[in-house]
Amino acid sequence: MSQFKYYIFVFLVFFCSLAFSQQNGEEDPDRLSLDLQNLIAQAKLDSSRGNYFEAKDNLEKALEIAIKIDDKSSQGKIHTKIAKVQYIVDEPENANISLNSALQIQREISDYPNQAITYNIKGLLYSYKEDYTTALDYYKSSIGLFEQEDLEEYISEVCLNRAKALIALERYEEAKDQLERAIIIAKQYDQARTLSSALIQSGRVFSELNNNDLALNQAEEGLVLAQSEDLTSNVNQGYLVLSRIHEKNGNYQSSVDYLKKHMDLSDSMLNIKRDNLSAESNGKYISAYKSAENRQLQEQIDEVSADSNFTRITTILSIALITILSLLTLSLYKNNNIRLKTNNMLHKKNDELIVAKEKAELASKTKANFLSTVTHELRTPLYAVTGLTNMLLDEDPKEHQIPHLKSLKFSGDYLLTFINDILQINKIEANKVELDPEQFNLKNKIDNVISALSNSANDNGTTLHYNYEDDLPESFYGDQLKISQILINLLGNAIKFTKDGDIWVRVNKIHQKDKQYKLRFEIEDNGIGITKEKQDHMFESFSQGSVQINRKYGGTGLGLSIVKGLIQILKGKIYLKSELGQGTTFFFEIPLEYAEEDKKQKTVVTKKSSKMENLDLSNFKILVVEDNKINQMITKKILNKMNLYCDIVDNGEDAVERVKTTEYGVVLMDIHMPGISGLEATRIIRTFDKELTIFALTAVTLEDKMHEFDEAGFDDIISKPFKQEDFEKKLFAAITAQNKVTA
Structure with missing residues (x-):
């Protein structure tokens, strides 16, 4: 009753202020702001009662006022609220337009909290369209912004929506993780609606993962909570999920009982919403009810309750089955x-x-x-x-x-x-990292490593000594990059734990057969040393000598784990000898194949000549799609240095629109951006432009997802940070292949 009195008071204030302003013919900003808030409050009340079209009318009036008083923040919020109503009444295209309007304003004023809310609604819209991959991108962006703004309480709902999309894609393990997070946050902030729905969906997921006992417990807990809080929609959802779980468990009578409850409640909810909609929209709503997700549900209901004869037959068969x-x-x-x-x-x-x-x-x-x-x-x-x-x-x-x-x-x-x-540490531990052998000079390689770390050694007052065995060849065939990583890790560790001391790097031959050598590398220091009990665990991930050592010297404890994995990949072995206070020696042995020195490798190119200089690039445009301002600046400078002109946009939606209106030779597309990802933007572009060259410009190593880049329609991938020579080579090949420039 107190809530009713509150709304009566709001309406009286609203109408009194409206009458006063009309009488005086004034446009008082404070009065307009009050009108704005009253209209939004009225729209919220209308929505809660199911009066969606009245809610939309009030929101549109509120939007007019927000535009009149130039309240950008309210404009963005109202566009999002209008989109939510349009989504409910089955106007997805209009909802999408409203959401894009909201995002444009929210990006302009950096309204990140409301931008996150808009992304969540965008995700719901794409889930409604059954485009779950795009929906997941929006949900991820929404969670990212909420985390950025430290608004944890809003994350539970997005995690729940994300889980529903993953369930639709049958990615149940990932859905389970999202639901666990949603449940934890919802309990923390006493969010009964989200918690009950997450528990029910968790029951569905555990059922799919064949954990039937836990599935039943979770779904029943969610249903009880929904019933106690009078959450009708969640109760209906719980009936359906429990029906499916009991059916899978072979409890057919319970399954039928829950399905009947679900059917009855669905009819009741449909009648209520039908009454709340205007006459001209009734037919449209009923049509929407039978579409998308509900169409499949309606078919299931029709199959189970087609007529009383079928019901009687089902009952007889159920009794017979139970008897047998x-x-x-x-x-x-x-x-x-x-x-x-x-x-x-x-x-x-x-x-x-x-x-x-x-x-x-x-x-x-x-x-x-x-x-x-x-x-x-x-x-x-x-x-x-x-x-x-x-x-x-x-x-x-x-x-x-x-x-x-x-x-x-x-x-x-x-x-x-x-x-x-x-x-890729998990791949290293699983021995799945591939070798990249090439001819190189081992002695020079070790020289370079020592030179690169000499400043660190000098800072610690430590002297580096290098002994490369006489008569040992210098040129070998092997994976020089991984050998460098091993040496830098071990030598870096020795420097870190040795102050005002000495470090010795030694390379010796163990044995030789024809061109096959087995070499031993030693990195010895006279630093702090390692206790006997700690030595057995030094090659484990995130391992340090002690908490005190971690605090004093820093580090992640990953270095030696990576070293061991790399040495195993190189078909070698590693071991150590150490005493506390006396220093440490790491030994590793690896096989290498002798290679005759290639004199051509010693040729030094004094001045690099770019192939781009021979091309006429005056009419060639590149579009850079990148949300990070620093990366935008760096990429633009690199391209300008190659005499290439570029436009820059910071999101996928704008990239799609630019490509529609401007002719570009190449698009450099970042993958992770707010809103739609680079993958989705490329998919959209490929619907109307199959020939445009699009490179994925990404800061993440994604070897396991290469198929996604191919399916999206990328021509190639450029990993950031890239080597300029490789970048220029790929651009040159793309430019010359298009016959849009002349040499």
Whole structure:
């Protein structure tokens, strides 16, 4: 009753202020702002009562006022609210237009919280269209913005929507993770509606994963909560899910009972909504009810309750089936009774194994997600570092600056490779990383590593000693990049834990047969050393000598794990010798094939000549689609240095519109952006332009998802940060292939 009085008061204030303003002929901003809030409140009340068209009318009036007083924030919110109503009354195209209007305003004023809400509604809209892949992109963007703004309480609903899309795609393990997060947040913030729905959907997921007991428990808990909170829609959802679970478990009578409850409640809800809609929209709503997800449901209802004869036949068959099963159970009772205790014990053990397995899988996923997030964030600044370094080296730097720039370039190249290996640490542990053998000079390679780390050693007051065995060949055939990574990790560790001391790097031959050599590498230091009890765990991921060592010296504890994995891939072995306070020696042995030195490799190119200089690029345009401002600047500078003109947009929607109106030779498309992803934007472009060259420009290593790039329609992939030579080579090939430029 108190809520009713509140709305009466709001309406009186609204009408009094309206009458006063009309009488005085004024356009008072404060009065208009009050009118705006009253109209929004009235629209909310209309929606809660099912009066959607009245709600839409009030929101449109509110929008007119927001435009009149230039309230951008309210304009964006109202467009989103209008879209939500349009979505409910089955006007998806109009809803999409309203959402795009909302996003345009919210991006303009950096209204990230409401932009996140709009992305969530966008996701619902694409789920309604059964375009679940695009919906997932929007849900991911929504969660990202909510996390950015520290608005955790809003994330539960998006996780729930995301889980529903994953269920539709039959990606049940991923859906389970999203539902677990939704349940945790909903409980924390007392969100009964989201919690009950998440529990019910969790029951559905566990049923699909054949965990029938947990499926039943979750769904029943969600239904009880929905009933206690009078959440009719969730109750109806719970009836349907429980019907399916009981059917899968063979409890056909319970399945029929729940399905009947679902049918009755669905009819009741349909009648209520039909009454709330205007006469001219009744037919349209009923049509919508029978479409999309509800069409399949209606067919199921029709099959089960086609007529009373079918119902009677079903009942008779159910009774007969139950009777047969009862007789069979009695006949097998004695035999089963003997096995009962054994089976119970096995079942208990099996449950424990399942729980342990699920915990291990969760831990593995958490670790993989952490590594993926961290490495992606590192790549963004690294793109700027390597890009600017290459440009500075090409701009005739002063002679004393060249060594510093080269050292920076070497470190950047190594860091990029290191990041890639961290991202793929699970692959390394699974021995799935491929070798990339080539001819190289081993002695020079070790020289470069020592030179790159010499500054760090000098800072610690540590002297580096290098001994390369006499008569040992220098030129070998092998994966030089992985050998560099191993040496940098081990030598870097030695420097970190050795202050005012010495470090020795030694390379010796163990044995030789024809061109096959087995070499031993030693990295010895006289630093702090490692205790005996810690030595057995040093090669495990995230392992450090102790908490105190971690705090004092830093590091992630991943280095030695990666080293061990790489050495195993190289068909070698590693071991260590250490005493606390006396220092540490790491030994690793790997096979390498001798290769006769290629004199051509010693040829030094003093001045690089770009092939682009021979092309007429005056009419050739490139579109860069990138949301990061630093990356935009770096990419533009690199392209301008090649005499290439480019336009820049910061989201997928604008990219699609630009391609429709402007002729571009190449599109450089970032993958992860707010709104639709680069993958989805490319799919849309391919619906009307099959010939345009589109490169995926991404800061994430996605070897496992290469098929997605092919399916989306990309011509090639350029991984950020990229080597300028490789970037230029790919652009040159694309440009000359189009016959749009002349040499």
